[in-house]
Amino acid sequence: MRKTLMTAVFVLAAAGAALAQPFDSAANNGGVAQGRRATFDDVLNVKAVGGATISPDGKQVLYTVRQWEAEKDRMESRTRIWKVAADGNSPARQVTFGEKGDSQPQWSPDGSQISFISSRGAGEDVKAQIYVMHADGGEAWKLTDAKENVSSYSWSPDGSRIAYVSTDPRSAEEDANAKKRDDERVFEGDFRFAHVWVVDVATKNQTRITEGGNYTVGGTPSWSPDGKRFVFGAGVTPMLRDNRRDIYLATIGNPKEGVATTTVDKISANFGSDTSPKWSPDGKSIAWTSEPYAGGPIPDGTAPGVVLQSRLVLYDVSSKAIKDVSSTSFDTDAGGPVWTAEGNRVMFVAGKRAYNEAFAYDLTSGRYTQLSSKRTLQGMSISKDGRTIALTMDAPDAASEVYVTDPSFANFRKLTTTNPQLAELALGQAEVITWKSSDGVEIEGMLLKPVGFQAGRKYPTLVVAHGGPAGAFINGNRLSGLEGGQVWAGKGWAVFYPNPRGSSNYGEKTLKANINDWGGGDFKDIMTGVDALVARGIADPDKLAHIGWSYGGYMTAWVITQTNRFKAAMVGAGLTNMWSMYGTNDIPSVLIAYFGGIPNKETLPLYLDRSAMSHVDKVTTPTLILHGANDERVPIGQPMELYRALKDRGKPTELVFYPREGHGISEYYHQKDRLQRIYDWVTKYTLGTTDKTTISQETRKSGEALSKRAPAGNVSSKRILK
Numbered sequence: 001m002r003k004t005l006m007t008a009v010f011v012l013a014a015a016g017a018a019l020a021q022p023f024d025s026a027a028n029n030g031g032v033a034q035g036r037r038a039t040f041d042d043v044l045n046v047k048a049v050g051g052a053t054i055s056p057d058g059k060q061v062l063y064t065v066r067q068w069e070a071e072k073d074r075m076e077s078r079t080r081i082w083k084v085a086a087d088g089n090s091p092a093r094q095v096t097f098g099e100k101g102d103s104q105p106q107w108s109p110d111g112s113q114i115s116f117i118s119s120r121g122a123g124e125d126v127k128a129q130i131y132v133m134h135a136d137g138g139e140a141w142k143l144t145d146a147k148e149n150v151s152s153y154s155w156s157p158d159g160s161r162i163a164y165v166s167t168d169p170r171s172a173e174e175d176a177n178a179k180k181r182d183d184e185r186v187f188e189g190d191f192r193f194a195h196v197w198v199v200d201v202a203t204k205n206q207t208r209i210t211e212g213g214n215y216t217v218g219g220t221p222s223w224s225p226d227g228k229r230f231v232f233g234a235g236v237t238p239m240l241r242d243n244r245r246d247i248y249l250a251t252i253g254n255p256k257e258g259v260a261t262t263t264v265d266k267i268s269a270n271f272g273s274d275t276s277p278k279w280s281p282d283g284k285s286i287a288w289t290s291e292p293y294a295g296g297p298i299p300d301g302t303a304p305g306v307v308l309q310s311r312l313v314l315y316d317v318s319s320k321a322i323k324d325v326s327s328t329s330f331d332t333d334a335g336g337p338v339w340t341a342e343g344n345r346v347m348f349v350a351g352k353r354a355y356n357e358a359f360a361y362d363l364t365s366g367r368y369t370q371l372s373s374k375r376t377l378q379g380m381s382i383s384k385d386g387r388t389i390a391l392t393m394d395a396p397d398a399a400s401e402v403y404v405t406d407p408s409f410a411n412f413r414k415l416t417t418t419n420p421q422l423a424e425l426a427l428g429q430a431e432v433i434t435w436k437s438s439d440g441v442e443i444e445g446m447l448l449k450p451v452g453f454q455a456g457r458k459y460p461t462l463v464v465a466h467g468g469p470a471g472a473f474i475n476g477n478r479l480s481g482l483e484g485g486q487v488w489a490g491k492g493w494a495v496f497y498p499n500p501r502g503s504s505n506y507g508e509k510t511l512k513a514n515i516n517d518w519g520g521g522d523f524k525d526i527m528t529g530v531d532a533l534v535a536r537g538i539a540d541p542d543k544l545a546h547i548g549w550s551y552g553g554y555m556t557a558w559v560i561t562q563t564n565r566f567k568a569a570m571v572g573a574g575l576t577n578m579w580s581m582y583g584t585n586d587i588p589s590v591l592i593a594y595f596g597g598i599p600n601k602e603t604l605p606l607y608l609d610r611s612a613m614s615h616v617d618k619v620t621t622p623t624l625i626l627h628g629a630n631d632e633r634v635p636i637g638q639p640m641e642l643y644r645a646l647k648d649r650g651k652p653t654e655l656v657f658y659p660r661e662g663h664g665i666s667e668y669y670h671q672k673d674r675l676q677r678i679y680d681w682v683t684k685y686t687l688g689t690t691d692k693t694t695i696s697q698e699t700r701k702s703g704e705a706l707s708k709r710a711p712a713g714n715v716s717s718k719r720i721l722k
Contacts, residue, residue: 216235449538629659
């Protein structure tokens, strides 16, 4: 494989030099922006805040902070647990210090203890276990001794037990064979299943609740209020392409109460996917989300994926009746349900156009209500009395922080300032924009304006296509992401984030609008969006570039075969040949859902026609191709096909593989290289320059190292294209 493009330093031409001048205070669409411009180091230095969990009395909030830390000769991502007072009158403080990080913080039901998952101890093969500590501080003690990692857990209502999920360990014979490399595996045959255990908090005694190969447990168990039962979700197989997901109810055996053994019963009836069960506070109902599937199995008995919004389902525990409470007046995804304290409402966070909003379903009235407006919320946790809700939230000019609000979602109190360094930055202003597509349909997206934006001035514009395709850009923080948008804004670029048909957040009709039409209406939606920015005098039609990852990579590969208006492109983890993609990736059911079935005499023409490889002779755009070397979601044959086709046609192209990476890029220097490499490629071919101020010695070194490595084998990641 040809060497990858080495990061180089170019002398700035006059056009590029103008962009590199120090920033002076300037009108920013009516405002004034002051500070230094963002760098890619700023992108990587942002501490990620998440997992806000409020104490039962509503006075304290636990949350996680993830950041990069130096460890020997490399950088590792570590998560720590912090605590902050809900009244905002005292500063946040870190409460865990595990060497390898700590995650999934929870309060005990009485609020006296804090639990979390951590891998502690010497050696590389230490398993993640549940640890518990006093809420007011002190040393944590290990509660579980699972043979494999604990993936999730939940406290019983009385605080005496914890249900947790862990994958079954390999047998002694399997371990011995693996050590001597007698480790052949049957494809889609040698499964390992996850199951539920219950541990007694006082004695640490552990009891296995589920077992066997009939299902594999996923998600977090949810206890009944009386602590005698819990409900959980499970898949029929561990295969990501198998959409059979069910809800099970476990009754815990207690000889003292006349229950001799534990029983486990399936309570869902849908052949498709049912997930995220939550027991109501009054014990009468269980809520979960469902993707109803009316068809039959494919020949091997699995359920294919479907393209639709998830529905909220209620299960009456007494009558065992299942009620789909979806409504035509509520056209968005039902999200992960959270019961309110009084038990007559189910709340959840879901995407709504350019935002993530809070919604509630009222059991009495049968109506859905949107609770927040123009917010970018992530999750929620409710105090025992229902008066205080903790969550995290970001904004176009701010990274995620912890907030609390009342049930009306009208009064938000910010509790944390985890990234004070961001106040130093001059940021471009974000705007939610709409335009009419070629068929008159209104399309929405986000526009990040350059720092010091001046109306009437044309700017080089970067178009970023999102993944999915059932994804959506929201009006949140634009410093991070695939490209580090605020870095581009600081260097005089406009960055455009369109949500074409096929995106989520805009109702089921829009979600389904690119079934049998990848590269059709969605492509036109993006192009008409670019046209609208050109018409507004913002986008310079002679200085346009297009990038994307996963489905966004597909769209970028498709774009360069359909138009030559873009001066540079980056195809990241992109699908380029739908026929070969179907036969080699780990979730072919996604393509089956979007392309009318498996490739056959009737459907193959569409698979071929909407593949970039079928039109590659038309490409003139210089194209950078980036890919994880261990990607099973979009296997490495996809970028290699595009690279070979462009290379053999004499087109400017470069293919970079990131060793050990799956469908996403997780390692520090790989992330840094990706940010820099995209910027260098795009500016070189769009502006004719590379900004030498963006290139660090570390980035050059990592680029040189990557150029000497070949891709590894295939392993990896999630169920949907992202």
